[in-house]
Amino acid sequence: xxxxxxxxxxxxxxxxxxxxxxxxxxxxxxxxxxxxxxxxxxxxxxxxxxxxxxxxxxxxxxxxxxxxxxxxxxxxxxxxxxxxxxxxxxxxxxxxxxxxxxxxxxxxxxxxxxxxxxxxxxxxxxxxxxxxxxxxxxxxxxxxxxxxxxxxxxxxxxxxxxxxxxxxxxxxxxxxxxxxxxxxxxxxxxxxxxxxxxxxxxxxxxxxxxxxxxxxxxxxxxxxxxxxxxxxxxxxxxxxxxxxxxxxxxxxxxxxxx
Amino acid sequence: xxxxxxxxxxxxxxxxxxxxxxxxxxxxxxxxxxxxxxxxxxxxxxxxxxxxxxxxxxxxxxxxxxxxxxxxxxxxxxxxxxxxxxxxxxxxxxxxxxxxxxxxxxxxxxxxxxxxxxxxxxxxxxxxxxxxxxxxxxxxxxxxxxxxxxxxxxxxxxxxxxxxxxxxxxxxxxxxxxxxxxxxxxxxxxxxxxxxxxxxxxxxxxxxxxxxxxxxxxxxxxxxxxxxxxxxxxxxxxxxxxxxxxxxxxxxxxxxxx
Numbered sequence: 001x002x003x004x005x006x007x008x009x010x011x012x013x014x015x016x017x018x019x020x021x022x023x024x025x026x027x028x029x030x031x032x033x034x035x036x037x038x039x040x041x042x043x044x045x046x047x048x049x050x051x052x053x054x055x056x057x058x059x060x061x062x063x064x065x066x067x068x069x070x071x072x073x074x075x076x077x078x079x080x081x082x083x084x085x086x087x088x089x090x091x092x093x094x095x096x097x098x099x100x101x102x103x104x105x106x107x108x109x110x111x112x113x114x115x116x117x118x119x120x121x122x123x124x125x126x127x128x129x130x131x132x133x134x135x136x137x138x139x140x141x142x143x144x145x146x147x148x149x150x151x152x153x154x155x156x157x158x159x160x161x162x163x164x165x166x167x168x169x170x171x172x173x174x175x176x177x178x179x180x181x182x183x184x185x186x187x188x189x190x191x192x193x194x195x196x197x198x199x200x201x202x203x204x205x206x207x208x209x210x211x212x213x214x215x216x217x218x219x220x221x222x223x224x225x226x227x228x229x230x231x232x233x234x235x236x237x238x239x240x241x242x243x244x245x246x247x248x249x250x251x252x253x254x255x256x257x258x
Numbered sequence: 259x260x261x262x263x264x265x266x267x268x269x270x271x272x273x274x275x276x277x278x279x280x281x282x283x284x285x286x287x288x289x290x291x292x293x294x295x296x297x298x299x300x301x302x303x304x305x306x307x308x309x310x311x312x313x314x315x316x317x318x319x320x321x322x323x324x325x326x327x328x329x330x331x332x333x334x335x336x337x338x339x340x341x342x343x344x345x346x347x348x349x350x351x352x353x354x355x356x357x358x359x360x361x362x363x364x365x366x367x368x369x370x371x372x373x374x375x376x377x378x379x380x381x382x383x384x385x386x387x388x389x390x391x392x393x394x395x396x397x398x399x400x401x402x403x404x405x406x407x408x409x410x411x412x413x414x415x416x417x418x419x420x421x422x423x424x425x426x427x428x429x430x431x432x433x434x435x436x437x438x439x440x441x442x443x444x445x446x447x448x449x450x451x452x453x454x455x456x457x458x459x460x461x462x463x464x465x466x467x468x469x470x471x472x473x474x475x476x477x478x479x480x481x482x483x484x485x486x487x488x489x490x491x492x493x494x495x496x497x498x499x500x501x502x503x504x505x506x507x508x509x510x511x512x513x514x515x516x
Contacts, residue, residue, distance in 0.1 A: 010307045011320045046304035046365045049268045062269045064357075065412070065456070099322075102371050103437035104362055107304045111365030137423060154323070158497040162509035165395060165488055165498040171510055172433055174425060179361035198323070230423055239416040240423040251420035252429055252510065 001220065003027055004091035005036045008098040008109035012041075015197050015205070016152055020097055022209045023150065026216050035087050039108045045080065046111030052078045069119035077118060084116040088142065093219050094186070097150035099197065103172050113180055122184045133237050136183050138229030143185030146219060149173065150212065152197040160195065169193055174253040178227055187224035189215075226258040259478065261285055262349035263294045266356040266367035270299075273455050273463070274410055278355055280467045281408065284474050293345055297366045303338065304369030310336045327377035335376060342374040346400065351477050352444070355408035357455065361430050371438055380442045391495050394441050396487030401443030404477060407431065408470065410455040418453065427451055432511040436485055445482035447473075484516040 005024055009016035020036075027034050037044075050062040053071035071077040077085075088094065098105045117123060122142075126135030135141075151173070153160065160169040173191055181188045192215050194200065194208050215222070228234045234246045247255040263282055267274035278294075285292050295302075308320040311329035329335040335343075346352065356363045375381060380400075384393030393399075409431070411418065418427040431449055439446045450473050452458065452466050473480070486492045492504045505513040 010305075010322065013319045014321070040305070040307065046369060047268075047298070047302075048359075048364070049298065061271045063272070064268065064359075101306075101322075102368070102375070103433035104368065106306070107365040107369030107372055110360070110362065110368050111304060113360050114365055117360070156496070156498070158499055161499055163500040163505075163513060165493055165500075165514070166437065167432060167511050167514070168509065171429065172437075175361035175430055175433075179424065179430075235423055238414070240414070241416055241419055242421040242423075247421075251426065252512075253425050254510075255421060256423070256425070 001092040002033045002090050003035070003219075004087045004094045005034055006039070006094060006096045006109070006112065007036060008039045008096075008106045008112075010040045015194075015200055016097065016099055018205065019150065019152070019194070019208065019212065023095070023097070023212060023216060026209075026213050030217065035090070037084060037087065037112075039112060042080075044108055044112060045078075045115070046108045048111065048114040052081060052115055054078065065119050065124070069124060072118040072120040078115075081115050081118065084112065085118070085121055088116070088145075091145060093146040093148070095148050095150060098152075100151050100153045100172075103166065105176065117180075117184065125184070128238075130237055132231045133235075133240060134230075135185070136230060137178075138182060138185065138227065139231060140183065140185035145186055146189055146224065147181045147186040148189040148215070148219065148222075149176065149191040150194075151191055152194045154197055155195065157195040160193075171253055177225060178253070178256060182225075182227045188227070189219065189222045189224055228256050228258050259350040260291045260348050261293070261477075262345050262352045263292055264297070264352060264354045264367070264370065265294060266297045266354075266364045266370075268298045273452075273458055274355065274357055276463065277408065277410070277452070277466065277470065281353070281355070281470060281474060284467075284471050288475065293348070295342060295345065295370075297370060300338075302366055302370060303336075303373070304366045306369065306372040310339060310373055312336065323377050323382070327382060330376040330378040336373075339373050339376065342370065343376070343379055346374070346403075349403060351404045351406070353406050353408060356410075358409050358411045358430075361424065363434065375438075375442065383442070386496075388495060390489045391493075391498060392488075393443070394488060395436075396440060396443065396485065397489060398441065398443035403444055404447055404482065405439045405444040406447040406473070406477065406480075407434065407449040408452075409449055410452045412455055413453065415453040418451075429511055435483060436511070436514060440483075440485045446485070447477065447480045447482055486514050486516055 007020050050056040053067040054076040098109050125140050159166045162168050177188045236243050265278050308314040311325040312334040356367050383398050417424045420426050435446045494501050
């Protein structure tokens with residue numbers, strides 16, 4: 001497979017750096033083609049702004065959506081954005097590795113999504129009608145590809161349990177899994193999460209690599225998170241609420257699982 | 259009151275810019291002292307890295323927590339970080355305004371939290387024992403202050419309802435409300451959310467300003483979201499799971515509401 005590994009951690013000698021090195025080596029040993037986007041090493045520009053549209057003139061109004069739409073359609077995007085889109089087109093599977101900072105991804109990676117997911121590429125795709133509300137949530141330019149998160153946390157596993165103080169890890173990751181990966185079409189695999197990162201000793205690291213290695217060996221066969229497709233009949237359009245009789249009596253993130 | 263207005267949108271002439279101008283004027287007219295952190299205008303550095311600790315030497319290992327701890331304790335933080343911390347100390351209430359991009363805040367604002375919330379300031383505060391797990395989730399350096407989000411979305415209100423395809427807005431904002439604002443001690447007010455931002459005409463903008471004005475007039479008296487305090491008896495320590503008998507049978511984000 002062609003695998004894109006998007007990695008966001010500032011320190012190569014960190015636990016995250018070691019985990020990334022393990023994963024990339026493991027994938028290459030298994031015969032996969034791997035490209036790595038090491039966002040800190042690339043000094044990735046985190047902030048979406050007018051300069052992302054090469055036709056934008058400083059001093060004129062910038063519209064995040066419309067400038068992105070124009071630049072994408074006209075081939076006038078900043079070159080770093082276009083290069084990442086090309087990697088996404090090339091990839092069969094994309095892995096995103098990052099430390100959970102303030103219950104979400106680091107800013108540098110958030111800015112990768114904001115900039116690389118251009119209008120016409122990551123959103124604003126497909127027709128809007130009374131039966132189809134854009135190619136999104138299960139359809140889109142990244143349909144047919146798989147994605148998986150590899151996440152480390154400082155907190156303990158229990159802090160992220162169903163009744164843990166931080167909130168359940170599945171719910172904390174829902175805006176990423178569902179809103180950023182399923183949205184443009186990815187099939188989203190269950191995440192690999194390594195807790196209490198500051199206390200990972202040699203034995204715990206070996207165990208983590210063993211577990212992660214198994215996840216990497218089964219990327220093609222792991223059952224994705226069964227999110228409901230937006231345009232497949234479960235949602236009223238254009239309200240985009242679950243239809244009566246679908247997940248009856250349920251609400252919240254979990255209602256979007258089949 | 260002293261009010262800090264943290265604002266993250268790239269375009270001054272946008273809906274967000276107009277809403278921010280309205281809010282700041284409204285607060286000043288009401289006699290409040292207002293400081294604005296306009297992150298795009300400030301060219302805020304979004305990416306947390308070694309240069310945030312003035313004592314860090316390039317080429318040596320960078321540890322996000324320990325470098326932050328040292329720099330904060332030694333007065334060796336990057337000056338932009340220290341300046342924002344000083345504004346937070348000064349403020350009685352902090353308002354964060356941003357467009358919801360990919361179901362969270364823009365990268366530039368995420369980077370504000372990552373860098374300004376230093377170890378010893380935003381986290382890593384207080385003792386850890388069998389009855390107290392740090393000054394956090396209701397305690398901390400920002401206790402006694404109030405915070406409120408002002409958020410715009412491209413999607414419709416129905417898309418963010420309890421059974422809407424995006425997930426409920428309250429759950430999407432929980433990692434911010436609970437994990438980033440309640441965590442260091444803020445009392446968190448219900449958010450002001452303006453939906454379908456691209457279709458806000460003059461009448462809708464006037465209505466939004468009217469509603470937002472009422473929220474700004476009642477900052478001091480609005481009942482905060484009733485999150486459970488971590489160290490007040492509802493959680494087992496150090497597992498930090500809700501104790502049996504507390505929110506019995508409940509799990510997920512809502513279980514952390516009293």
